[in-house]
Amino acid sequence: MGQKKKLAEAEQQQSPTDTAHKPSFKKPRLGPPLTLGSQRSIYFCQSPKDHSARLGSEFFDQPAVSLARALLGQVLVRQLGDGTELRGCIVETEAYLGPEDEAAHSRGGRQTPRNRSMFMKPGTLYVYLIYGMYFCMNVSSQGDGACVLLRALEPLGGLETMRQLRSTLRKGTISRALKDRELCSGPSKLCQALAIDKSFDQRDLAQDEAIWLEHGSLESSAPAVVTAARIGIGRAGEWAQKPLRFYIRGNPWVSVVDKGAEQNTQA
DNA sequence: ACGCTGATGTACT
DNA sequence: GTACATCAGCGTT
Numbered sequence: 561m562g563q564k565k566k567l568a569e570a571e572q573q574q575s576p577t578d579t580a581h582k583p584s585f586k587k588p589r590l591g592p593p594l595t596l597g598s599q600r601s602i603y604f605c606q607s608p609k610d611h612s613a614r615l616g617s618e619f620f621d622q623p624a625v626s627l628a629r630a631l632l633g634q635v636l637v638r639q640l641g642d643g644t645e646l647r648g649c650i651v652e653t654e655a656y657l658g659p660e661d662e663a664a665h666s667r668g669g670r671q672t673p674r675n676r677s678m679f680m681k682p683g684t685l686y687v688y689l690i691y692g693m694y695f696c697m698n699v700s701s702q703g704d705g706a707c708v709l710l711r712a713l714e715p716l717g718g719l720e721t722m723r724q725l726r727s728t729l730r731k732g733t734i735s736r737a738l739k740d741r742e743l744c745s746g747p748s749k750l751c752q753a754l755a756i757d758k759s760f761d762q763r764d765l766a767q768d769e770a771i772w773l774e775h776g777s778l779e780s781s782a783p784a785v786v787t788a789a790r791i792g793i794g795r796a797g798e799w800a801q802k803p804l805r806f807y808i809r810g811n812p813w814v815s816v817v818d819k820g821a822e823q824n825t826q827a
Numbered sequence: 828a829c830g831c832t833g834a835t836g837t838a839c840t
Numbered sequence: 841g842t843a844c845a846t847c848a849g850c851g852t853t
Binding site: 654656663664665688690691692693694696698709711746747748749790791792793794795796 | 843844845846847
Binding site for chain 2: 672
């Protein structure tokens with residue numbers, strides 16, 4: 561409860577040193593460009609500064625495992641109310657397959673008010689509260705009740721604002737400044753760093769004005785991927801062992817490295 | 828490096 | 841009541 565209020569306050573605050581990623585023109589500002597289908601053409605070529613290409617709904621319309629891999633190397637962009645852009649490259653994901661997946665909230669076909677967005681169209685965000693104080697962000701994929709959890713980002717822009725959001729939202733001690741590595745290396749850390757809360761649940765990543773996905777650079781578009789067991793799945797039986805976590809090999813921003821899995825997944 | 832623990836609120840046996 | 845798709849801080853190898 562206090563979390564949401566604190567988050568709103570944190571978003572108001574502005575780091576005076578963190579101006580590099582603000583848009584140069586004044587508010588009110590239009591949202592990010594929207595693609596229709598796979599068209600991206602002239603609109604994006606006109607502004608050299610805007611080398612962005614928002615990924616459209618067709619990108620998300622693939623099975624969870626496929627989407628989990630495809631998301632690696634793509635850039636998640638969050639625009640705050642004041643126009644500040646926070647950017648991070650996705651380096652770690654997990655796939656949740658739907659009704660048959662004992663570790664998924666949609667196991668057994670359960671559909672509740674909480675997990676409704678898991679069943680909505682591909683590209684819909686599923687954001688839920690965990691342990692009473694944190695959020696996790698998922699992207700719905702093709703397949704009923706299937707989605708992909710975002711577990712870690714390499715922060716690319718707006719790091720000082722991220723640091724501020726992370727510190728403000730952490731409780732208690734006004735402690736040390738967080739290292740860059742600590743900003744987005746975990747599913748709830750990245751939600752704090754990007755000011756993602758429950759209000760993002762059921763939003764469309766292909767259409768929303770405050771959050772979207774862009775193509776990563778060429779080199780990061782075909783990364784070496786490690787396949788490993790998912791994290792934090794206690795009582796999901798055999799499903800806890802299945803290799804449904806994906807991360808970029810050797811990437812220092814990954815939250816948990818699985819050396820055993822890396823042996824099996826030789827590059 | 829690893830292991831323990833408290834924080835904290837919602838969903839759903 | 842109990843279980844959480846977690847995190848940070850502190851203690852011990």
